[in-house]
Amino acid sequence: MVSAQSTQSNQPIKSTLRLYYLGTQYNGIGLSTVRGSGTNGYVQQNRASLRQGPADRDRRHHAKEDARDAKPARFVANADLLEHQRKRLIEIQCLQLEDSLVEQGLDEAAVESQVSALREKLRKQLAEKAADKHAFNPNNTHEAADAKAMLNERAKKAFGIS
Numbered sequence: 001m002v003s004a005q006s007t008q009s010n011q012p013i014k015s016t017l018r019l020y021y022l023g024t025q026y027n028g029i030g031l032s033t034v035r036g037s038g039t040n041g042y043v044q045q046n047r048a049s050l051r052q053g054p055a056d057r058d059r060r061h062h063a064k065e066d067a068r069d070a071k072p073a074r075f076v077a078n079a080d081l082l083e084h085q086r087k088r089l090i091e092i093q094c095l096q097l098e099d100s101l102v103e104q105g106l107d108e109a110a111v112e113s114q115v116s117a118l119r120e121k122l123r124k125q126l127a128e129k130a131a132d133k134h135a136f137n138p139n140n141t142h143e144a145a146d147a148k149a150m151l152n153e154r155a156k157k158a159f160g161i162s
Contacts, residue, residue: 086129097118
């Protein structure tokens with residue numbers, strides 16, 4: 001008899017809590033009122049949301065394991081981009097020289113000969129610098145990746161790793 005009274009007394013409490021809970025929401029979405037929400041209060045069903053079954057959970061779990069086991073992707077330097085950047089720097093220096101010579105008032109033949117001489121000199125320096133991988137710009141990701149690849153090759157040779 002005691003248990004029957006306690007269940008009857010709990011019923012009104014649960015129903016009043018439920019009414020209070022529903023009263024603090026607007027259409028069951030957590031708003032006490034539509035005012036100030038920027039909406040008209042109309043709530044639509046999310047039809048794009050799919051329920052995940054056990055097969056989906058297993059697939060996601062195995063995908064995470066595969067991603068952990070996979071080797072990290074290495075950034076490979078693009079040799080064409082590196083070469084283009086070097087040639088671009090040469091041409092910038094040649095254009096600067098050409099502009100300064102034209103401002104000095106030299107004729108076209110003299111300007112062209114000096115610019116071509118500078119271009120050949122810089123290309124020779126480029127060939128020497130290309131052999132030296134220790135001098136690179138750390139802000140250029142391709143140069144840094146190229147230097148890192150060379151460093152890794154040297155380490156592989158040193159440790160005898162194939």
